[in-house]
Amino acid sequence: MKFIKVDTYEKLSRSAANIIAAQVIAKPHAVLGLATGSTPIGAYTRLAEMCDAGDVDFSLTSTVNLDEYVGLSPANDQSYRYFMDKNLFSKININKDATSVPNGCAEDLDAECERYDALIADKGGIDLQLLGIGIDGHIGFNEPDEVFEKGTHVVTLDPSTIEANARFFASRDEVPRKAITMGMQAIMQAKKVLLIANGKNKEAILHAALFGPITPKVPASILQLHPDLTVIYSEV
Ligand code: F6R
DSSP states (O other): OEEEEESSHHHHHHHHHHHHHHHHHHOTTOEEEEOOSSTTHHHHHHHHHHHHTTSOOOTTOEEEESEEETTOOTTSTTSHHHHHHHHTGGGSOOOGGGEEOOOTTOSSHHHHHHHHHHHHHHTTSOSEEEEOOOTTOOBTTBOSOSSOOOSOEEEEOOHHHHHHHGGGSSSGGGSOSEEEEOOHHHHHHSSEEEEEEESGGGHHHHHHHHHSOOOTTSGGGGGGGOSSEEEEEEOO
16 A cells, blocks of 8 residues: 655645546546545546646546435536536546446436446446545445445445535435445456545544454455555645
8 A cells, every 4th residue: 555645635636636647648548436525626626727738638538436326316416426527527628428427316226236337347447446535434435334345236324424424415404315336346446546535534534444454344444455555645
């Protein structure tokens, strides 16, 4: 594992964007696994600037996002599809048809999970997977559990996740209770994994995940087994 500690969110964002841009420059047809949440916003802004400046070209790149809330349509401004369009895809020269987010409004959610895994497999897997980490140790929406779930699946969100994500909604009651998330197989089969975290409140869980026992009770701990993991952490 490569652990990079920086002292500002700005530096975290720049380093993360540099790693993602390097992947796309080295392999223009790269498949990027992407995350939502507040942590990657700075990196996405920086990638948009790099694209604008002509330093990186996303025209051949494709993306698969980690997760989506069940019941939120792409038009809903709290959906992860909306988030990705707003914070990244509308600002870079990517082909929108090459960007994928699970469909949280699918009539048959189990079929949607299977479709999503098949889509990732069809693309030949993920070259670089970007991850944030929840304060309960989740990655994607793989919540603490008795087992590591392999494939894309539907989850019931933990009360702590609902609490943490309530800041994006008008009230806690509006946070969806379920989500679709990529499972551990696609994440662990990504050729490279880049985990980013900022804030003092992430320090303890990050430490548990990276140096504690490997257990599904701390889902991110499985990343200790990944052969090419980079972690960037900033306290602020
Ligand atoms: C979002 C996702 C989540 C977040 C995590 C941290 O697509 O997969 O695992 O990365 O909840 O969220 P923030 O960055 O808001 O602290």
